Amino acid sequence: MQEKQTKNSRRKFLKNAAIAGGSFFIVPRHVLGRGYIPPSDKMNLASIGAGGKGWGDIRNAWNEGKENVVALCDIDTNMCKEAIEKFPKAKFYKDFRKMLEEMKDEIDGVTISAPDHIHGVAAMTAMQLGIHVYVQKPLTHNIYEARQLTEGARKYKIVSQMGNQGASNPGQHQMTKWFHDDLIGTVHTVHVWTNRPVWPQGIPVPTQKMPLPKQISAADWDLFIGPAKPVEYHPLYHPFKWRGWWNFGTGALGDMGCHLIDPPFRVLQLGYPTEVACSVGQVFTKDWIPEHIPEGCPPSSTSQIKFEATDVNPSPVTLKWYDGGMRPFHPELIPVEDEIGEGANGVMMVGDKGIMTCGTYGRNPKVYRKGEPTLTMPADYNSSNPYVDMPEYGHHTHWTDACKAGFGSMKHKALTSSFDYSGPMTETVLMGNLAIRSYALGNLNKKGRMDYYGRKKLLWNGADMKVTNFEEANQFVGREYREGWKLI
Numbered sequence: 001m002q003e004k005q006t007k008n009s010r011r012k013f014l015k016n017a018a019i020a021g022g023s024f025f026i027v028p029r030h031v032l033g034r035g036y037i038p039p040s041d042k043m044n045l046a047s048i049g050a051g052g053k054g055w056g057d058i059r060n061a062w063n064e065g066k067e068n069v070v071a072l073c074d075i076d077t078n079m080c081k082e083a084i085e086k087f088p089k090a091k092f093y094k095d096f097r098k099m100l101e102e103m104k105d106e107i108d109g110v111t112i113s114a115p116d117h118i119h120g121v122a123a124m125t126a127m128q129l130g131i132h133v134y135v136q137k138p139l140t141h142n143i144y145e146a147r148q149l150t151e152g153a154r155k156y157k158i159v160s161q162m163g164n165q166g167a168s169n170p171g172q173h174q175m176t177k178w179f180h181d182d183l184i185g186t187v188h189t190v191h192v193w194t195n196r197p198v199w200p201q202g203i204p205v206p207t208q209k210m211p212l213p214k215q216i217s218a219a220d221w222d223l224f225i226g227p228a229k230p231v232e233y234h235p236l237y238h239p240f241k242w243r244g245w246w247n248f249g250t251g252a253l254g255d256m257g258c259h260l261i262d263p264p265f266r267v268l269q270l271g272y273p274t275e276v277a278c279s280v281g282q283v284f285t286k287d288w289i290p291e292h293i294p295e296g297c298p299p300s301s302t303s304q305i306k307f308e309a310t311d312v313n314p315s316p317v318t319l320k321w322y323d324g325g326m327r328p329f330h331p332e333l334i335p336v337e338d339e340i341g342e343g344a345n346g347v348m349m350v351g352d353k354g355i356m357t358c359g360t361y362g363r364n365p366k367v368y369r370k371g372e373p374t375l376t377m378p379a380d381y382n383s384s385n386p387y388v389d390m391p392e393y394g395h396h397t398h399w400t401d402a403c404k405a406g407f408g409s410m411k412h413k414a415l416t417s418s419f420d421y422s423g424p425m426t427e428t429v430l431m432g433n434l435a436i437r438s439y440a441l442g443n444l445n446k447k448g449r450m451d452y453y454g455r456k457k458l459l460w461n462g463a464d465m466k467v468t469n470f471e472e473a474n475q476f477v478g479r480e481y482r483e484g485w486k487l488i
Contacts, residue, residue, distance in 0.1 A: 058113075061109070061396040069087040071107060116138060145478070146423045161395070162417045162426070164262055167395065167422075168394055174381060176266065178375065188318065192346075196256050197252050200241055203236070245297070276435045277304050280440070299324055341359050440452075
């Protein structure tokens with residue numbers, strides 16, 4: 001009976017937790033009652049997608065043993081070999097739905113680092129069971145899912161964090177301070193660029209039937225497909241290369257947008273976009289007729305996303321995104337010997353008094369003004385930051401600490417990428433993909449060439465999640481789900 005009560009008390013673990021007066025006492029969990037935990041206790045963590053980036057996520061959340069790892073889930077035992085060896089006592093699963101259901105009274109928080117198409121369903125399933133969630137970027141595969149997770153975290157009182165670790169980089173706090181000190185004035189244009197994709201993209205859909213790797217069964221592959229449209233296994237889908245296919249991934253924007261768009265979105269306090277347009281690189285395998293591959297993300301693209309003025313920035317903002325190795329031209333105000341951003345990836349916020357730049361994760365922020373010396377991060381800026389020496393700026397530990405403090409606590413409110421923030425930001429990132437997928441809409445004409453009818457500026461009603469001037473584009477706001485994998 002006592003064991004059953006202990007497990008039941010775990011099901012809503014940490015929800016609305018609060019320790020009176022901020023004091024810390026070592027008190028047995030059953031004395032505190034349902035939904036409370038002594039601050040000295042450890043979280044029980046699970047991982048969905050325990051290989052690749054998932055290995056880093058669960059390792060960082062475990063924090064050298066300050067928390068427990070009780071369960072791991074992955075369809076590929078080769079990919080998650082390090083996690084299995086590191087946490088031999090953790091129960092291993094192939095199906096996250098089975099793991100969450102069987103261990104719902106034991107798991108307190110879960111890191112979700114599976115491919116993009118799994119994020120929404122896995123996170124919602126966990127949240128509905130009262131399990132706190134850390135979800136890799138991009139938060140979701142599509143805009144609808146991002147909105148549902150944002151609202152779901154509030155509804156189910158879940159402490160949430162997206163894995164765009166640069167959000168916890170003190171460099172972003174410095175950029176915000178420089179902006180509020182009016183060093184660059186009012187911003188009107190933002191440039192954001194990346195060298196992604198660094199995987200095959202813009203290539204024909206694979207048609208050759210390939211054998212499954214020995215460690216993956218047909219049932220495992222079905223679990224990989226999850227909510228997506230079923231396709232036969234191919235090494236161009238797994239591992240890693242799933243990013244280049246809309247069925248599973250979100251392309252270059254999904255991979256790097258939540259890292260690189262984060263600084264301007266945060267500094268300028270941007271809201272929902274008002275419009276989006278794009279241009280996409282073409283692929284030719286025969287003379288004169290470009291390939292039409294709507295199933296795949298393009299080899300390169302540019303998007304232009306517009307925002308209204310905000311309380312802190314009294315000007316509309318145009319955000320210009322470049323991928324596939326393209327980037328903006330070097331502005332006159334920045335010395336020619338200075339690299340913009342980090343070269344292959346970067347951000348420039350252009351104001352009427354100056355330009356502010358940074359690299360990936362908000363690294364190496366700088367301010368350029370005419371006739372003034374270049375401003376860089378103060379050498380002692382991080383000296384008082386207790387997380388400065390932790391992996392990824394302590395982004396995972398911020399989350400586990402907030403889980404222990406409880407939903408609505410000061411630590412929860414101080415999270416740099418809870419879904420209240422990262423949900424709307426992810427929607428902005430995925431607006432570019434909505435435009436790119438609309439751009440590919442077309443019909444084959446009598447000459448055997450495509451007549452494209454989706455290549456237009458899309459006007460956006462953010463509150464209603466709806467394109468208002470081209471109805472067919474709205475099919476890309478969400479997706480169709482396979483039976484058994486729906487986002488409820």
